Amino acid sequence: MMLPLAAAMTLACVSPWQPDLGDGRYRNPVLYADYSDPDVVRVGDDYWLTASSFSCVPGLPLLHSRDLVNWTLAAHALPRLVPEEAFASPQPGKGVWAPAIRHHAGRFWIYYPDPDFGLYVITAADPRGPWSAPVLVQAGRGLIDPCPLWDEDGRVYLVHAWAKSRAGINNVLTLLRLDAGGTRVEEDLGVIVDGHALPDYSTLEGPKFYRRDGWYYIFAPAGGVKTGWQSVFRARDVRGPYEARIVLAQGSTAINGPHQGALVDTPKGEWWFVHFQDLDAYGRVVHLEPVVWREGWPVIGSDPDGDGRGEPVLTHRKPTLPPEPRATPPTSDAFDSPTLGLQWQWPANPREGWFSLTDRPGALRLHPQAAVAPLSLAPYLLLQKFPAPTFVVTTRLELPSPGLGQRAGLIVAGEKSAWMGLQRSANGVEIVRGGDPAESPAVVSTAPAATGAIFIRVTVREHGCCEFSFSSDGHTFSPLGGLFTAVPGRWIGAKVGLFNDATNVSVAGPADFAWFRVEPLP
Template identity: 55%
Template sequence: MKQPHRSADNGDGTYRNPVLHADWSDPDAIRVGDDFYMTASSFHRVPGLPILHSRDLVNWTIIGHALARLEPEAEFQAPQRGGGVWAPALRHHGGRFRIVYPDPDRGLFVTSAEDPVGPWTVPHALKTGKGLIDPCPLWTEDGGAYLVHGWAKSRAGINNRLTVHRMSPDATELLDEGAVVIDGDALPGYRTLEGPKFYRRGEWYWIFAPAGGVTEGWQSAFRSRDPFGPYEGRIVLAQGGTDVNGPHQGAWVDTADGSDWFLHFQDKGPYGRVVHLQPMRWGEDGWPVIGDGGEPVASHAKPCEGGPVAAPDAADDFATGIGPQWSWQANPEPHWGNADSGLRLACLPSDGDLRLLPNLLGQRLPAERFQARTLLRLDAGPGARAGLAVVGDTYAWIGLERTENGVDLVYRVREGGAEEDAAREPADDVAAIGVDVDAGGRCRFLTGAVPRQVGPVFQATEGRWVGAALGLFATTADLLVSGTAEFGPLRVTEGRAGDYEG
């Protein structure tokens, strides 16, 4: 049983923003025929490079991932928070889908597939080195092939500039050393120019790129008659008088009837980088006009009529496996867990820090306000724990802990140093647990068939370049103790829960 979840489709030919109120960071999208496909940053999460599908740019579903595991295998056996897969670019050329993505500690890589569902090829290194980020390829009608990318100061020591290379038509190698074509240091007020997307329209080469930082920045567009410049630019989307902070980094997409649209993200702290859809048109001066005169729109007529109302699943009955909305914090092992008529997680040794737990199974917070409920059974010896967590730079969880004297229901929080009890009470081997998340990421952890709040409200926080995760886990503090935790269906509904026992 899959439960319906939030769609941005109003059902009357219009939509509301954000079209995806979840952490689909650094989105890039394309149209192939009447179908739209999107990918996004996945950072340390496994599987990586999610693939989403839509028929109207509003209703999206997850159809798979391009990366089953992260390489090098040994280095991603533990969570690499802030590392892994940064902003990718998705393109379709010569009958193949290609994703070029960066690992900021290793270089730029490309993977391809005939079908976006997969299988995808083993990633091939296109350019190695530290601090190479945000690549995007471009193929032109005259047979040219190019690649633009940015720089991460944390690894390369430089940023705020964009580099263009000539590329082989099959995207297997770069053909020159590259040249900086836009230097943000030379542009008044520019900082952190990054996230470029490369296009061609008529005689103009276009680079769409954000600047100013993810929380306060803007979206710019640059154009030149030569891929190596010189480029002229202007700001084409900014917050203005709206409540959409830092609108930038995304994709220009057209529809089959020729209308133009722009997908971009907005950083919302614990929710991560949520995705907005803006109308776009070309002004009389030849420059793109995005949103309402350069400011984001809250709602608009849909780009086109497509398939049924849909949104990525959050609920999961675990009847036929683990749904595609879930990811691990490192490359998984077969013994970590399985699902058929429920989810069973092995209680694996841990030092107790959920942020560094490879076998935490997590998903994006799926809406601004939502409720999550599940049933937990702990079948393990003393020192074993299992529960439902909200994990960012800080975290909290509710669940069961086996002690020498029996089983406790525990609510534990880590906001500064060590993880600490916020509530503890005797319990049975089975407990109904849940969390209600309210506006701004305020979390109330619950227990009982008739839910009652346990302990104080917890304020969720973002992680390293990602939003907080809704997670399930099972651990043990004793290497000699084994066992399992069984989770029943995870029920997720959008909206505020209302009153419950306090």
């Protein structure tokens, strides 16, 4: 019996992670999800955040907040990756790296890098879109992490870093001068910050460019994703020389590698810093830190010894902004809309006919795709980010027509994956717990299926420990197969989602998912 839709979605409004404590304080992370390399801009009373998306499609998420704590997912700025042909299949670790978002001359601007092609820019009057097609500002391999600055004299500058894997160099920041339109390089001003000249610096990258009180500031992380820190460089001249100071590090906290993000202010003059922390399978989650200025330098987070080098806060009072209702990015989906929810992404540019929300009203229909091994590299996986340290995902799957060699189900995907679902073989319909720890997908365990419909669940506990289970009635669930520890993908966290494939697509049928429910771990 199918669980009634109202009952199935009752808990959908309960987020598995809530940063707003409801008493005027918040807890970090404010986004317990993989919004890597975040950048934020304030326009009036609104804050807009974008992040790296690598080869996930759509790319460049746009999140909105009015208090820097409660965030909603409003849009994506990049509906498909370019060049199109380069992303017809998953390209782990490639695609959209650290972007910068700014507002200038009545428009929103996002500069983003693709380390294999160069630096791009897109613009929009409204961050919800439509966004312009990407313009290649500077072609080249290894150019990453661009950030613009419109100076008071009308000149436009762009600072960027380098990826050693493509360019053979890194740990330096380069300055370009652009034309007035911000789309073409007029002058290469060379290296303005050299990490090799600084003690113990490595992997200097992710610069963000600001001007305040007659100083040029470059906020840039160094030391590596998992163990690094946040540095700030300042100069009176845009070309330097720049002084250096470390302003945020792990200190006595458990927040490893706190760095790479955005400096923002409030209408009342408060300052805040948004940055990420790498949490392996959970990706790069987003923290919010208070900022005070001391002798022309920012002090980020808590500074118990007063040395100017802050450390992350676990809880803090919220910014002094009008109260906002609690909000988090979407997770659950009733599949009752004509379009997919904003939380869903593909690992590559999707093709026509992969799915339908109208073939069977009130359900997501995934059409069968030719099976790819390992499954973790399949382009047709419909995925979303892990939303919390612990959570439960449940869905109802039905295979309405026969199809030998077909399998469909619920998957946890990273560089390795595990899944549970239905498989049609010579033995009939089986419940299968599978995975791809080796070069080809492997069946871990099977159980007989009474019908072509099943409830599937994955329970994710601390440290990404996943247990799959199934049910015929939606109430009593039985585990199948052993535990699976989620692992990240290439520069991204693990994801959870749905799939339908077959060894022979011509004889396979669709897979219908009635809903997708994400709720807190009891």
